[in-house]
Amino acid sequence: xxxxxxxxxLTSDHICAIKVNFHLIIPLSLxxxxxxxxxxxxxxxxxxxxxxLNDIENTNRIATEYLWDTGFSGVIVNPFVGFEGGLDLVYQxxxxxxxxxxxxxxxxxxxxxxxxxxxxxxxRLIFELMIDRANxxxxxxVILGTTxxxxxxxxxxxxxxxxxxxxxxxxxxxGNARAALEAGADYIILGRSILSxxxxxxxxxxxxxxxxx
Amino acid sequence: xxxxxxxxxLTSDHICAIKVNFHLIIPLSLxxxxxxxxxxxxxxxxxxxxxxLNDIENTNRIATEYLWDTGFSGVIVNPFVGFEGGLDLVYQxxxxxxxxxxxxxxxxxxxxxxxxxxxxxxxRLIFELMIDRANxxxxxxVILGTTxxxxxxxxxxxxxxxxxxxxxxxxxxxGNARAALEAGADYIILGRSILSxxxxxxxxxxxxxxxxx
Numbered sequence: 001x002x003x004x005x006x007x008x009x010l011t012s013d014h015i016c017a018i019k020v021n022f023h024l025i026i027p028l029s030l031x032x033x034x035x036x037x038x039x040x041x042x043x044x045x046x047x048x049x050x051x052x053l054n055d056i057e058n059t060n061r062i063a064t065e066y067l068w069d070t071g072f073s074g075v076i077v078n079p080f081v082g083f084e085g086g087l088d089l090v091y092q093x094x095x096x097x098x099x100x101x102x103x104x105x106x107x108x109x110x111x112x113x114x115x116x117x118x119x120x121x122x123x124r125l126i127f128e129l130m131i132d133r134a135n136x137x138x139x140x141x142v143i144l145g146t147t148x149x150x151x152x153x154x155x156x157x158x159x160x161x162x163x164x165x166x167x168x169x170x171x172x173x174x175g176n177a178r179a180a181l182e183a184g185a186d187y188i189i190l191g192r193s194i195l196s197x198x199x200x201x202x203x204x205x206x207x208x209x210x211x212x213x
Numbered sequence: 214x215x216x217x218x219x220x221x222x223l224t225s226d227h228i229c230a231i232k233v234n235f236h237l238i239i240p241l242s243l244x245x246x247x248x249x250x251x252x253x254x255x256x257x258x259x260x261x262x263x264x265x266l267n268d269i270e271n272t273n274r275i276a277t278e279y280l281w282d283t284g285f286s287g288v289i290v291n292p293f294v295g296f297e298g299g300l301d302l303v304y305q306x307x308x309x310x311x312x313x314x315x316x317x318x319x320x321x322x323x324x325x326x327x328x329x330x331x332x333x334x335x336x337r338l339i340f341e342l343m344i345d346r347a348n349x350x351x352x353x354x355v356i357l358g359t360t361x362x363x364x365x366x367x368x369x370x371x372x373x374x375x376x377x378x379x380x381x382x383x384x385x386x387x388g389n390a391r392a393a394l395e396a397g398a399d400y401i402i403l404g405r406s407i408l409s410x411x412x413x414x415x416x417x418x419x420x421x422x423x424x425x426x
Binding site: 119 | 236296326
């Protein structure tokens, strides 16, 4: 918790949100998560729970209530699990209480093509199905890896204009953040290139300077 | 934690494993999870973490290390995320240290057909692709809903014989546990029909009696 807070404090001038992954949510208690989210909110940062939620309705509902109670502003979900008895209540509840839902569209790692890259009988890639679901289910944003700027370009045309594109994978996974932005990404997600840096403040400043120049 | 331990204690004579879902893992601390797993292990119960893991390698690796450290015997993963840079290290590490990996094949809720039921260009259903991945990636078991006994039958023929079928969805979701067993399921997973019962011990005893008669 202290490490996470320190990192938020060091980088808060150069970022607009923090994304807290499953592997950090597991070890932290609910009160520690609240403390981290309060700390981020006080610095005007949005806080996103990246749990790639993909369970049945009842589990999703209880899990997201914990997340909202601890002050997260949004959650990342996997639309592969389906709407009916899957993510329906998550979208409904988030809309009711003003929280955000970001849905996966094409992840950044090499093996993402084994799922999002599959071609369906109707001619669509699953990635395109994911975009269509984001539109019809009412996602606030989608996840599209910086490693796939061509897909970001396609997605930007196909997505409703108000749906934002969040793009991870430009650090350790060697995606191209600038290409992603040029293709239509709205936000760049940086993880290990900041977290593992000896000087996170300089790392995030350099990254944002390079993208804005 | 105390509620969960009490439930384990009440039902341990009639079950062979406990499955701890994401929405219980979030609120419990690591030491509480250890305590719960120790409690189950002392009663000769296997303990499975149901997190439907579907993230990139680095997140998956750290998340599962926490799970193994707290004494879980197995984890449930979603093969949709892919192997390369996805689940590869999870399978590798689990094999090295003698832990189990159970992969999703067809979930129990209505919307599962929006994912597992999609037809691919090569003629396979995604459900069949999931079975093929369980075989080639080396899953110890697969999840197939009791709500779909026809799919269990197909899976049993297509799966390597040593891969077990775990079947949820026969309580609140109204799947037919007996039909699932007859179709080839090895284990029935009961959740809310036990958890929400006023007399969990009687509920689990009745359920097992009904299935064994």
